[in-house]
Amino acid sequence: MMEKLSYILLLILQLFTVFAYSYSPNPRSGHLSAFINNKLYFISGSTTLDRAVISNDFFYIDCSMNFNSSINSIPYTSLSNLNGIPSIDVAGSSIVGPYNDIILTFGGIGLNNSYGYQLIYTFDTKSLTWNSLSTYGILPPIRKGVRPVFSYGRLYAFGGFNNINGTPYNSLDMLDIGFNWSNITLSNAPSGRDGYVSALLSNGNILYLGGYISGQTAGLDIVYLYDTNNNLWQNMSTAGTTPESRGYFTSVLSN
Template identity: 30%
Template sequence: MYWTIHLEGGPRRVNHAAVAVGDHIYSFGGYCTGENYRRQRPIDVHVLNTVNYRWTAVPIIRPDDPQSCCVPYQRYGHTAVAYGDKIFIWGGRNDEAACNILFCFDTKTLRWSCPKVHGAIPGARDGHSACVIGHSMYIFGGFEEYIDRFSQDVHALDLEKMEWRYVITQGNPPSYRDFHSASAIGTRMYIFGGRGDIHGPYHSQEEVYSNEIVYLETLTSTWHCPRTTGYIPLGRRSHSAFVYKNRLYIFGGYNGICDKHFNDLYCFVPATNHWIQVKTQGKRPCKRRRQSCCVVGDRVFLFGGTSPYLGVQPVINEEISEEMLFEGFDSKLMDHNDLHVLDFAPSLRTLCLQVVIARHLDENWLPEDIWWDIRAMTTNNNISRPLNNTG
């Protein structure tokens, strides 16, 4: 398992939502220190080509375009799931309000739509989780806007019938929380981490961070909390969770009680309920939270997020979002525009290229296709605005 790529210059985004469709990763929204999140504007969409590691920005829909009414506003704390060639965006908020409208992005046409839904539509929220099991998108938890409390509810949207339903569950559900992760393995939805409160659904600033694994068996709508063994990670929120070969991986995140960011990697094996702390090769990403991770083939693509700023505080404008103030802007957090790639099964070709790059070997004698690969692996992107412009 090898960290093979580290490139700068991609979208500088925190608390965004991303999902892979084919060889491309689509990233939606998020925030960046200094931008104005009270004003509504169309959400930005960035696309990563995982073959050449190049980012592109999807053109923003003009206000006079008939499609403009179906474009979600710029937001953070939302979710994105893929179903076929379509990506469904739900929830999230800006600094004024949260949202519960369903949006659909067609990866073939790069066009937006607002599917007509019916049933028991969940209340607006952010910091929830979502995953697809079968033909349904399941969402769990989050912080509900209108009742001003954490959630521990499960809702499901049938993506064929476009019908919402409230899922009545059995067993002991995970505690009220937001900024956890939900991962689909077979018919199970695995919940890990997140931020809760000792007073249950209400936010009193007395936070709790669970490190239990809890899963919902969707066939029976029953919660299970298996007894786990091994190197169990410390409780955290705003981490990344991804599934590779039916194993659940957790990267990074933040624990507010000890005020600690992480860049560790853990693996949970559902077959044995065992945790493993994973040791990787190569230079791993710095400690961070609210990044995105997407699996394409045998590789994991990690990008964005925020972490403690280790240098001189960057210059920003006066329009600092409420989210960043709440998250501790005074603690000097730095938003990232970088891309890292973790390869679970690096080929001999990839490992040889790593040696050429690391040792600065003469490339002139290399075949053109290998030279092209080296350029792709070492050339930064350039779609971010400068840090003092916080793009």
């Protein structure tokens, strides 16, 4: 009897595993990603080349499982049944919260290439809930191509571009722990750009590299640093063989 019960439980577990990891997402670009507790989350993005269709898909890969590069082996799990998932394209994301377990999205393009929607959404990976965040103070313009950085309870959002009015931004906006925005743009800030990469360094500096400036890719021979402790910008020249200029690429900071 116990052997039969064990067999039934094993069969149920196998069926659940097949169901949970049988999700296969459509190809996309402009989506967001965030890595929390061995799970790589993916949010929204455009599923057509002309960017006419913006999804509200939400899924993750469980990186604690063994899998290979075969599409049928990747353990995708869909969370698209949750309420409140934003439909955004070319937005920015950051991992925030006292326990680094909340995904925050910033800006991006909404349906019909619109910008008239919520500036910030958050997803709590513990309670599995989406929320739109109400903020105050000097509200920054909504734009695409921003890579926000979270540091010691503050969110920094630099640059970005608005397709509708053709405006490139070089503003630096900061959201504090009380959800108040302030603009801390300085006269020596880098020129307006979008699609760059950013990274928080251990010394409190935020590194900015590459992106698009007036429709042209920015060279990678100059690294911009924003010092969050002393509120100042620095531009640093690089050495070695400079890679080709580029925008809308990704980077990973390894300690």
